[in-house]
Amino acid sequence: MYTAPPIETTDPTSSQAVKAQLRLREMILAGELPAGARIAELAIVEKLGVSRTPIRAALMRLEQEGLLEGLPSGGYGVRTFSERDVSDAIEMRGTVEGLAARLAAERGVEAPVLQEARACLEQIDIVLSQPALDDDAFLRYVTLNQKFHNLFCEMAGSPVITRELERVVRLPFASPSGFVVMQANSPQARDMLIVAQDQHRQVLDAIERREGARAEAIMREHSRLAQRNLREAVRSPDSGRMPGVRLIRG
Structure with a gap:
């Protein structure tokens, strides 16, 4: 998506x-x-x-x-768009978000922002606590996932980083939730989102502990999930019915 x-x-x-x-x-x-x-x-x-x-x-x-x-x-x-175009856009987002995570950890984050981020992750936990996710649950996840990434961007405290991230996610399919709804067609959908949620918690923990290198590495790895989703979406037998995927050349 x-x-x-x-x-x-x-x-x-x-x-x-x-x-x-x-x-x-x-x-x-x-x-x-x-x-x-x-x-x-x-x-x-x-x-x-x-x-x-x-x-x-x-x-x-x-x-x-x-x-x-x-x-x-x-x-x-x-x-x-070629598959490489989209892959490069996702890689770019991972790089910039990794930098944002490192800066947030090194500079420190105000307690209210951290508290809001934790509350957002708790709401995602509630969504993922369901044994099976319907369309409404996936859309709820997308909304909360975007909110967390917005807060995460705010943590860096850098207008420059914020501006560059906004520019990166304008690239088609590069947003944090660019392929999430497509996972609804996969038997492993919920498992993949649980992995992503664990990475959310890990990066927040690294930021709170002021571990810049660890925070950056986690966000770079987080973008790898989107790369995997891209490959699966393009190669899926149902790709023709997925919104937007028909714009991607294999």
């Missing part, structure tokens, strides 16, 4: 563009706009029932998000 970055909605006049962006993203990930296809602007205008101005704004945002690319002849096309 591709987890999109947050959409800015501070400008009330952009509401139509935001709605168009959400719908276009949905169409891309569902395959209604196939990988490599040129976007027919007029057809999108007719389909969504909005004017060309918000459609153009939505297309520009999706290009910034990485799902579309500008074409030499003008307009936009749906991007495709």
Whole structure:
């Protein structure tokens, strides 16, 4: 599953563009706009029932998000990604998060932030305590997992690191939960999330103990789970039915 970055909605006049962006993203990930296809602007205008101005704004945002690319002849096309592209993006996230973990451990973290992170992990424990996870449980995990990674980023106390992590997770499929929901189709789904949760606790423990090298190593290893999920998603017989995976070239 591709987890999109947050959409800015501070400008009330952009509401139509935001709605168009959400719908276009949905169409891309569902395959209604196939990988490599040129976007027919007029057809999108007719389909969504909005004017060309918000459609153009939505297309520009999706290009910034990485799902579309500008074409030499003008307009936009749906991007495709090699498996190596996605793997490199995940590796980059692991590297930056590893640095964030080391800095958090070396600089120290305020008690309220640590307490909030622990509370988040306790909520994840509750989700994973179920013997089998349904779709709602997986989506709950995704929400809490993202919250923990956001808090984790805050622990570094570095606007530079925060900015770079935000940039990295804008790369398609590189977010911490980029492939989590796909695990619902795997018999080992819950086991893999339990491993990830143990790594969450281990890195938080390393940060509290001010063990920078250990914290960094754990987060680098944490990204390896996403690499494994990528390989399994691409090679799964059901990959064609998984949102967004059809954009990845093997």
